[in-house]
Amino acid sequence: MHLETERDPDGGWYDREIKLVDEDGAIREEFGKDPLLGELREAERRHGQRINLWQQGLVCHECSNQINDRFSTDQDGHLLCWDCATTVDHTERGSLRMGVDTTKSVLSQSKLFKKSLCDYVVNVATGCRHGCKFCYVPSTPAIDSRDEYLQSQAGVEDPQAEWGQYVLYRDDLPERVHQGLQKRPPETWETTDRGRGIVMLSSGTDCYQDRRAAQITRGVVDELTSAGASVRILTRSPNITRDFDLFQRAGDAVSIGTSIPSFDTALVKAIEPNAPPPQARWEVLDQAFRHDIRRFVSFSPTYPTMDRDDIREALNWFRAIDPEVVFHEPINPRGMNFELCVDALRDADFEAAASTFEELLDRETWVEYALEQIQMVRDVAAELGGPTIHTWPDRELIGSTSGETRERLVRMKNRVSDEEW
């Protein structure tokens, strides 16, 4: 299917009626003169086919030039050519600033094979509206080395302090992934034993955080799976359920997971202020279970306030959705992010929890907590007869141990996850 543009004889050259036409030339949908990107993406969803939006005769809402390659949208979803998209001022909705990310890269090689997650990542946006306090992303080069860029694209003054308040989208990523895959198909990728050539969405943002991100994600997953790639999706958002039709079509090529550090809704709310509650994330996996979609859990980062009963309760919830694997990692007190967690708990009047977190700043206390919690999660899972746990022992934690304990941790770290890829 493709778009056909028919010029309005009474209008300017850019006044064109946009129609979706199938292979036989039959009109399947009519969009009027100025369709929103969301309307076109919705049509792709309805017909289960992606329309390559480059060179389809679409025109820019701002300057009326034809869109021949890269594009984005304004805040209302009108299509913008690349020149307009990259010069238009960023927009604000409440405290959230939105803009366009002009990054050229499509797929990036990733070190996450060390966690047996993937070899490649695709980030559909820069910034993340969930604004989790422990998030390490703002301290990575993707954010930390781009102060001036974030300032110019979204008016960000302090990328770390304002984390959660800005998102720069990559609206034309599906088209670009399509093009990238033609040059470099999955057979030519560099893969590792632990990463297994999997592509993960997304490591630096939540790829289903809102509708605009979800639309990009759908297009990207469609392109990747059509090219034969394996895809892992990790999110905190129930928006992902809108794409179950796509995952069912992709079959074993897609596995989806949600991050559930704890089922203590109030604590999670304090630490992950804008993300949906843990129960809603569990329900995503429950729906995936019912739709026979591959699934995993990211039980990370678990809190020092959790005792054996809390862990048993969480693992029982996980057992109910029969995941292939539960990745587990205790919280890590490194860096400024951890202090933000403690402050957030205090601000929400969880004084006792804040103190328990704060105690982890003492290295010995942290090592003791992390080792104990890693073991507890594994023991409880063994007692219950599942789920399968894949532990992510921290590099520094391994470095703080010796002898048998250290060897065990190294073995855990080097494992390939128990998933069929």
Ligand code: SF4
């Ligand atoms: S959802 Fe993920 S990327 Fe977004 S703020 Fe939370 S941890 Fe960071």
Ligand SMILES: [Zn+2]
């Ligand atoms: Zn334009």
